[in-house]
Amino acid sequence: MGSSIEEINRKLKAGDAVVLTAQEVRESLLKGDKSISREVDVVTTGTRGLMSGTFAVLSFPVASRGTFERAVSATINGVSAVVGPCPNERLGILDLIVLGHSMGGPERKYGAGHLFRDMVEEKKLLVEFTTNQGAELSSEVTINDMQTAKLVATRHAFRNYVALTNPGRESVKTIFHPSEFKPNMAELTFSGCGQLNPIQNDPQLKTIGFGTSILVNGAIGYVTGLGTRSSVQSPNLMMTADMKGMRADYMGGFATSAGPECSVSWAVPIPVIDDSIREAISKLDREIPMPIVDIKDRLPIGLADYGQVWDNVDLAVRVETNACENCRECDAEKKCPTEAIHFSGGVPSIDRKKCFNCGFCTTLCERKVFKGRLGEVNFSAFGSQWKVPVVCRQSDRVRALKIAGELKKRLLEGTFKLTEMLERLS
Ligand code: SF4
Ligand code: SF4
Structure with missing residues (x-):
């Protein structure tokens, strides 16, 4: 049994609807509240990533x-x-x-x-x-x-994406790394916000369809179709949104070794209309597969899960200003992909509005001025077991949480309405 969007809209208007972010649902589940997926009417999801297309x-x-x-x-x-x-x-x-x-x-x-x-x-x-x-x-x-x-967007908001590594013998310039991707599986980057990702919470696209209203960089937008390269296993979406209502801290440029990329944030409401949605909103990061692919041909070489990159890590980087030795040239400042690192009077700091929370700076300063656990990924490939450190996240879970929270607030205060889709995506 479930509610229709019309019924949920009535509850929202009356102030009786239970609206939770995808993160809040998981936190309740982890605390043992098994009934939460039955009580919630709308789950707000979010993602921010480098989105080509x-x-x-x-x-x-x-x-x-x-x-x-x-x-x-x-x-x-x-x-x-x-x-x-x-x-x-x-x-x-x-x-x-x-x-x-x-x-x-x-x-x-x-x-x-x-x-x-x-x-x-x-x-x-x-x-x-x-x-x-x-x-x-x-x-x-x-x-x-x-x-x-x-x-x-021609291709955004994949259900989830992949992690990448370089098993070759030579470095590779790529849009998946802010610098050259080191060889011999020395490092790993990944994309995907795991349990927060919109389609992950509605994988059969029962509530996301043509005309569904969403938030894009804080502005109202609309889903306009399935994205290019979309498949049943790995769906993604097209959208359009007016830039005039957007907010800068949800978006921006990100320098990769193959040129600049765009970052974009999405929030999508998922009305809990049936048991298949209840099942999807109960999936934890550790239950969501994350394929490991070879950067050279983008073919899978192993399999991990999003728990390995989002559980027990730091979502944002801390700055230990006292550890700074004021090197002649600061590698972190030079190579930060969003130019978010600045010095004032010899003291380093991060402009949090520009920072993408990629974590790359933690690998650039030998004095460990920039600190944060990005995690390591365990997987088997080529007949061996590997443990490869994450050096850059191409998804920003801080903003994904923020935009999902903003959508929740707007639903509750009535400034964002759930829309019935015009047609299912197929
Ligand atoms: S590399 Fe580290 S120690 Fe050197 S100037 Fe930059 S932040 Fe300071
Ligand atoms: S985490 Fe570090 S490298 Fe990444 S954008 Fe922020 S300041 Fe720059």
């Missing part, structure tokens, strides 16, 4: 009508954009598509993810474009000048 659709005026015929190429803050699809002939307007992996220059440090965050922070953006008549023009805009600023 992101782009933005932008439209804004850059000149008065008739100033130029049409643009043929454009950049914003140096990040290349695709012009179109509408030519806006003689309208003085640019329609642009900015792909999530676009870079802002040869240093490969500033990319579309950084740009999207700067937009949401209402910073001034430099738009430079070339017309079909060869003129080179520029304009300064902010997001407030844009009639349209939509974030779109």
Whole structure:
């Protein structure tokens, strides 16, 4: 037996609904409260990760009508954009598509993810474009000048993802590591928020469908389909959301050794409508498989579980300022993928709004100024047992918890409504 979304919405309106985050459900279960999955009406789930398959659709005026015929190429803050699809002939307007992996220059440090965050922070953006008549023009805009600023996903929020290691003999440059991936299975990175992940709590997609409302970086968004490469075993989602309501600390750029990537946060409400959902919301991290794949061909070589990377670890890094020896060049400051490490008067600190909680800095400072347990992963591969340390998390559980908590609050105060899907995803 279960409740319909209509019934749950009535309970929400009357103030009688039980809304818990996916984390709160698991904490109750671990304390022995077996009835919690029967009592809860809505579970709020969340994830934040590096999400390739992101782009933005932008439209804004850059000149008065008739100033130029049409643009043929454009950049914003140096990040290349695709012009179109509408030519806006003689309208003085640019329609642009900015792909999530676009870079802002040869240093490969500033990319579309950084740009999207700067937009949401209402910073001034430099738009430079070339017309079909060869003129080179520029304009300064902010997001407030844009009639349209939509974030779109072609492949986000996988049910869960994988861990990666490099069994080869040589280092590899990859989007799955902030630096070169060391060889000989010396280290491991992973993606996936485990028990918090939206689809993990509704693997049959009974409540997540076309038109389901969600939170994306804090703004209302909508599921628009199954993502590319989606499969029954490993589903993922497409979405669109208005960038104008987004919040910067849920998003941003992340420098990898293969160029910048975008980070995006999702929160999805899961109405507990039947026993299959009750079963899914009871699964703990240690019961969720995490395949280990070879970075070279992305094929599985072993199997672990999300308990190994999320149980008994530190979700955020601590800074032991007294241990700092003020090296001539600080490796941690230089290599932090979000440029969150700063010095003031010789004292290091982390800008928590920029920090992705990846933990990579714990591996970069020999004096252990940056401290945090990232865990080790045990698995068998190639006929042997391996214990490989995690050196970078490509999912941020701190923000996943935060956005799931924000969705819970908004459901309870009535500023976010559960929607009936228009159609199931298949
Ligand atoms: S590497 Fe460590 S000890 Fe050296 S400056 Fe950076 S934080 Fe300080
Ligand atoms: S955990 Fe460390 S390396 Fe990672 S983003 Fe934060 S400060 Fe940078």
